[in-house]
Structures are given as structure tokens and as C-alpha cells.
Amino acid sequence: xxxxxxxxxxxxxxxxxxxxxxxxxxxxxxxxxxxxxxxxxxxxxxxxxxxxxxxxxxxxxxxxxxxxxxxxxxxxxxxxxxxxxxxxxxxxxxxxxxxxxxxxxxxxxxxxxxxxxxxxxxxxxxxxxxxxxxxxxxxxxxxxxxxxxxxxxxxxxxxxxxxxxxxxxxxxxxxxxxxxxxxxxxxxxxxxxxxxxxxxxxxxxxxxxxxxxxxxxxxxxxxxxxxxxxxxxxxxxxxxxxxxxxxxxxxxxxxxxxxxxxxxxxxxxxxxxxxxxxxxxxx
Numbered sequence: 001x002x003x004x005x006x007x008x009x010x011x012x013x014x015x016x017x018x019x020x021x022x023x024x025x026x027x028x029x030x031x032x033x034x035x036x037x038x039x040x041x042x043x044x045x046x047x048x049x050x051x052x053x054x055x056x057x058x059x060x061x062x063x064x065x066x067x068x069x070x071x072x073x074x075x076x077x078x079x080x081x082x083x084x085x086x087x088x089x090x091x092x093x094x095x096x097x098x099x100x101x102x103x104x105x106x107x108x109x110x111x112x113x114x115x116x117x118x119x120x121x122x123x124x125x126x127x128x129x130x131x132x133x134x135x136x137x138x139x140x141x142x143x144x145x146x147x148x149x150x151x152x153x154x155x156x157x158x159x160x161x162x163x164x165x166x167x168x169x170x171x172x173x174x175x176x177x178x179x180x181x182x183x184x185x186x187x188x189x190x191x192x193x194x195x196x197x198x199x200x201x202x203x204x205x206x207x208x209x210x211x212x213x214x215x216x217x218x219x220x221x222x223x224x225x226x227x228x229x230x231x232x233x234x235x236x237x238x239x240x241x242x243x244x245x246x247x248x249x250x251x252x253x254x255x256x257x258x259x260x261x262x263x264x265x266x267x268x269x270x271x272x273x274x275x276x277x278x279x280x281x282x283x
Contacts, residue, residue, distance in 0.1 A: 138267040
């Protein structure tokens with residue numbers, strides 16, 4: 001049985017999509033992600049669904065495709081990201097940090113959020129109340145199991161407060177971590193081999209019915225192989241439930257653009273789908 005395998009996480013449990021049919025699974029998410037030979041297990045489930053147990057759609061809201069997994073990020077993996085970070089951190093004296101890490105053997109890796117903080121497609125994200133310049137960061141995300149094996153791919157939005165990071169590189173955690181600062185989804189594309197270099201990542205922000213920003217890049221512009229990033233992450237750190245790694249962004253909005261409440265963010269990777277989130281008003 002061929003065709004893409006996509007896993008969706010819902011409040012009722014995981015749902016498998018294969019060749020247009022949706023098959024509810026009895027597995028718990030964390031056990032499923034860490035199951036040996038996951039693709040073969042899912043193909044057997046798809047075959048059973050083809051016998052009449054599958055449906056034509058998902059009726060429940062989608063959750064982020066992570067549960068007990070931590071979410072981490074990799075920075076300065078695209079040249080465009082390096083240039084933007086150098087520009088924004090000039091005044092704080094941190095410009096050389098980003099230039100040096102781009103060329104270094106060791107990548108920049110940082111903690112983004114616990115799995116329960118990540119928002120799924122269709123759910124609201126937020127910008128910090130104490131930031132003036134928050135932007136979306138559209139990224140390909142990789143999911144690895146507890147053994148450090150890549151099991152699938154999803155889409156991530158690593159929302160960032162660029163003015164806080166620019167003020168001082170030591171403020172990076174505050175520029176990256178707050179309630180509603182990470183979105184993942186809509187699905188986990190289960191495959192161990194990398195997506196091809198020509199794969200597009202595109203983002204579109206709609207404000208009051210009009211396009212406020214759009215941009216795109218391809219995976220060919222990534223400097224570091226994803227497998228290398230995962231290997232560094234697992235080098236001295238264990239992840240009992242596995243982890244999600246955001247692999248960096250190659251799309252940086254212009255300096256005059258900042259997210260506002262009410263904005264609609266759409267990030268598309270054709271093989272995976274479209275991650276859609278609305279920016280909620282500050283509480």
C-alpha cells in the first residue's frame with residue numbers, strides 16, 4: 001500500500017489519513033510516535049480502514065501534533081535569517097554572534113516550549129504585550145522519537161519578539177517563549193527520509209481582508225542537514241517521549257512589519273498542508 005501517511009491529533013485521539021480516508025487510532029499519541037516501525041504500523045491500520053472503518057473527514061478541532069514531546073528550535077540555519085539577526089542586534093553588540101554561529105560546526109539550539117504549550121491549526125496564537133515587533137517565523141519541523149530517529153515532519157510557527165531579542169541576545173528566552181508563541185500542524189507527515197530540497201515553505205498574513213505580508217523559500221536554502229541538527233540535540237540530552245525540532249526560518253518580514261491582533265497567519269508546505277492561526281487580542 002503506497003501513498004502519504006498523515007497523523008492528526010484530536011481530543012478524541014490520533015487520526016490517520018491515507019489516500020483520502022481518515023482512520024481513528026486507539027494508540028495514545030506518545031506511544032504512537034515512539035512505536036518501532038511506525039510507518040508499517042500505520043499502513044496496516046490504513047488497510048483495516050479501507051475495509052470500512054475509515055471516514056471522509058475529521059470533525060474535531062485539531063491539536064498540535066505533539067503531547068509529551070518538548071519543542072526545540074534551531075537558529076540561523078538560513079542565510080536570510082543570519083542577515084536579519086545581524087541587522088537587528090547591531091546596537092546591542094551581538095551582531096558577530098549570529099555571523100559566527102552560521103559558519104560554526106556547532107548549531108544554535110534552544111528550548112521553545114513544552115508540548116502542551118503548542119497550539120494546533122485553527123487555534124489562536126498571541127504576541128507579547130511588552131513587545132512592539134513580533135513576527136511569524138515559518139519553519140519545517142521534524143519529529144524524532146526517544147531513540148533520536150526521525151519519524152515525521154510537520155509545520156511550525158516559531159513566533160518571535162524581535163525587538164526584545166535585538167535589545168540583548170541574552171533575552172532570547174523572553175523573545176521566544178510565552179503563552180501562544182508556538183503553533184504546529186496541521187498534521188504529522190510520517191516518513192523517515194528528508195523532504196526534497198525543492199520543497200517550498202510559504203507564509204501569508206492577511207489583515208482586515210488584505211494581504212499584509214507574504215514570502216517563500218525552499219529547503220535547498222538550508223545550510224545544515226536536518227539529521228545533523230537532530231544529532232546535536234540528542235548528543236547529551238534525552239527525550240523520553242521524543243521531541244519536535246523547528247529547523248529554522250528562511251523567511252523574515254521587513255523591519256516595518258509587526259503582527260497585530262486579528263491577523264490571520266497561513267504557512268504552507270505542500271506535502272504536509274497548511275497551518276492556519278489567528279493572532280488573538282492581548283489579555
